Amino acid sequence: MNPRPYVRKVERSWWLQHPRYVAYMIRELTSLFVGLYCALLVVGLVRLAQGQSAWEGFIAAFSSPVGVAFQLVCLVFAIYHSVTWFALTPKAMPLMIKGERVSGTVIVGAHYVAWAVVSIVVLIGAGV
Amino acid sequence: MAKSNKPILWLPFAGGGLVAALITPVLILITGVLVPHGVFNLHYATIAAFAHNPIGKVVLFGAVALPAWHAAHRLRMTAHDLGLGRGIAIKVACYGSAGLLIFAAAGALLNI
Amino acid sequence: MSETITLEVLRYHPETDSEPHFQNYVVPYRDDWVVLDALNHVKDNLDATLSYRWSCHMAVCGSCGMMINSEPKLSCHTFLRDYRGGVIRVEPLDHFPIERDLVIVMDSFMDKLSSVKPYLIPKQDKPLSTGEYLQLPGELDVFHQYTQCINCLLCYAACPQCGLNGDFVGPAALALAHRYNLDSRDGGKDARAEVVASNEGIWECTFVGACSEVCPKHVDPAAAIQQTKISASVDWLKGLLTPGAHK
Numbered sequence: 001m002n003p004r005p006y007v008r009k010v011e012r013s014w015w016l017q018h019p020r021y022v023a024y025m026i027r028e029l030t031s032l033f034v035g036l037y038c039a040l041l042v043v044g045l046v047r048l049a050q051g052q053s054a055w056e057g058f059i060a061a062f063s064s065p066v067g068v069a070f071q072l073v074c075l076v077f078a079i080y081h082s083v084t085w086f087a088l089t090p091k092a093m094p095l096m097i098k099g100e101r102v103s104g105t106v107i108v109g110a111h112y113v114a115w116a117v118v119s120i121v122v123l124i125g126a127g128v
Numbered sequence: 129m130a131k132s133n134k135p136i137l138w139l140p141f142a143g144g145g146l147v148a149a150l151i152t153p154v155l156i157l158i159t160g161v162l163v164p165h166g167v168f169n170l171h172y173a174t175i176a177a178f179a180h181n182p183i184g185k186v187v188l189f190g191a192v193a194l195p196a197w198h199a200a201h202r203l204r205m206t207a208h209d210l211g212l213g214r215g216i217a218i219k220v221a222c223y224g225s226a227g228l229l230i231f232a233a234a235g236a237l238l239n240i
Numbered sequence: 241m242s243e244t245i246t247l248e249v250l251r252y253h254p255e256t257d258s259e260p261h262f263q264n265y266v267v268p269y270r271d272d273w274v275v276l277d278a279l280n281h282v283k284d285n286l287d288a289t290l291s292y293r294w295s296c297h298m299a300v301c302g303s304c305g306m307m308i309n310s311e312p313k314l315s316c317h318t319f320l321r322d323y324r325g326g327v328i329r330v331e332p333l334d335h336f337p338i339e340r341d342l343v344i345v346m347d348s349f350m351d352k353l354s355s356v357k358p359y360l361i362p363k364q365d366k367p368l369s370t371g372e373y374l375q376l377p378g379e380l381d382v383f384h385q386y387t388q389c390i391n392c393l394l395c396y397a398a399c400p401q402c403g404l405n406g407d408f409v410g411p412a413a414l415a416l417a418h419r420y421n422l423d424s425r426d427g428g429k430d431a432r433a434e435v436v437a438s439n440e441g442i443w444e445c446t447f448v449g450a451c452s453e454v455c456p457k458h459v460d461p462a463a464a465i466q467q468t469k470i471s472a473s474v475d476w477l478k479g480l481l482t483p484g485a486h487k
Contacts, residue, residue, distance in 0.1 A: 004254040005254070005337035005338055005339055005345045006252055006254070006259070006260055006337060006338040007337045007338075008260075008334070008338070010335075010403040010404060012210070012211040014400060014403060015209065015210075015400065017310065018310065018311075020450055020453065021400060021448070021450070024400075024448045024449075024450075025206070025209070028202055028203075028205070028206040028209070028446070029206065031148075031198060031199040031202035031203055031206075032199065032203060034148045034152055034195050034198065034199050035195070035196060035198075035199025035200065035203065035225075035226075037152060037155075037156060037195075038192050038195050038196040038199065038229060039196075039229055040159075041155070041191070041192045041233075042192055042196075042229045042232050042233045042236070044159075045179070045188065045192065045232070045233050045236035045237060046232060046235075046236045048172075048175060048176060048179060048236065048240060049235075049236040049237075049239040049240050052172040055172045055175070055176075056172065059163065059170060062159055062160070062163075062164070063163060063164035067160075067164070068160055068161075068164050071156050071159060071160025071161075072160055072161075074156050074160070075153060075156040075157065075160055075161075078148070078152045078153045078156055079153050081145075081148060081149060081152070082148075082149040082150070082152075082153055085145055085146070085148075085149040086149065088447065088449075088466075091452075091460065091462060091463035091466055091467075092463070092466035092467060092469070092470060093467070093470065094463070094467065096382075099378050101381075111149075111150075114150060115149070115150050115153075118150045118151055118154065119153070119154035119157075122151065122154045122155065122158070123154060123157075123158070125178075126158050126162075126168055126170065127168055129355075129434055129435050129438040129439075129440060129441075130434060130438055131433050131434060131437045131438060131472075131476075132437055132438050132439045132441075132443050133476070134439065134443040135472065135473035135476040135477070136476075138443070138469060138473060139473050139477075142470075142473075205446050206446075208404065209400065209404065209446065
């Protein structure tokens with residue numbers, strides 16, 4: 001048995017060494033923007049509970065140029081989260097119907113349909 | 129090595145991932161694009177009425193709490209990937225923040 | 241003078257070297273050669289001191305895994321023609337200690353593999369006289385892809401969590417556990433859970449997916465692990481809701 005095997009150190013910048021890992025890190029960081037947007041929504045709920053003028057102040061704040069810019073960044077990352085999440089779902093939940101494996105495309109497609117339906121329902125609800 | 133209790137953290141993370149994927153983009157579209165451009169108005173009376181309704185409370189809570197938890201767990205794992213370690217400080221920062229958001233959301237909704 | 245290509249190979253002889261270092265070899269370029277052919281040419285004609293593992297030369301034995309231009313590949317499955325005109329950097333697989341030159345120490349993997357109990361644990365003991373365990377083709381289909389692992393360790397080299405935590409049980413071992421958990425003849429999921437569903441098991445995985453991308457046999461260990469996370473979480477909930485129930 002070799003008494004001196006050489007152990008190579010893993011650099012802190014390991015994820016910058018290959019496009020695959022950079023893409024992974026971007027995918028993971030989508031959750032940061034989802035989280036930050038949730039914080040914005042929580043502020044909204046708190047303002048809602050405080051009454052009409054507090055609520056209208058909240059609307060003015062998130063409609064400001066800074067508010068909009070922040071939310072557009074969040075939107076890009078949130079969409080990337082959705083796209084990557086749907087793409088991975090068939091691997092985590094393979095579906096067998098009557099002994100035949102349901103194709104990944106169908107499972108992903110069903111998620112896009114659900115995404116469209118939920119979005120339309122929320123838009124209708126909020127537009128009223 | 130023993131069976132882990134990770135599922136208690138992972139199940140809401142997985143649920144939150146799906147909720148975030150389905151609902152967060154359209155919410156940002158509304159608050160980040162449609163309302164600032166005057167296409168939609170989120171009238172206090174309408175939104176408050178929705179939040180007053182028990183089903184509305186559950187929907188609003190779910191749309192906020194689950195994605196917040198998802199972000200917390202994912203950022204905790206990513207912190208480890210970035211070399212920030214896996215100590216108690218990271219866990220408190222991540223789950224603590226999510227916990228604060230979740231409590232604040234629950235508190236606000238129960239007061240509407 | 242016929243065409244050549246340069247290999248930049250990581251060398252390490254522990255008896256003389258304190259650290260690994262690169263050494264260049266100029267080898268003939270042939271359209272139908274793989275990196276393994278180039279290494280064999282080096283060993284036969286240029287430098288007999290170069291050490292590396294190989295056997296079948298046809299991507300079934302899993303011996304010749306190496307980092308080729310920073311990508312985990314089987315050297316018998318990597319053609320020179322895809323690197324024509326460039327330099328091919330050859331290093332031992334990432335995330336394992338280097339034994340010598342391109343040979344890694346894989347003892348940790350052997351331990352991890354046996355720790356997941358990779359053998360049938362029948363639901364009930366049957367005496368031999370009752371005959372074989374029967375299995376339908378459809379039941380084999382469910383787990384067949386997870387039987388294809390050749391233990392080449394490319395997945396361990398690709399997985400960042402393997403790099404960050406040497407205790408992570410890892411993709412191949414967890415995929416093999418899944419192979420048995422899915423087998424209709426098996427009843428050993430709980431016995432395996434001690435290791436598989438531990439913090440060093442499935443829960444170390446963050447679904448990077450690199451393992452499945454580099455797997456030469458399309459085993460898809462990432463899928464195996466995510467499916468196991470769901471199954472382990474369901475079992476955990478059952479354990480919570482029905483404590484003490486015998487499974």
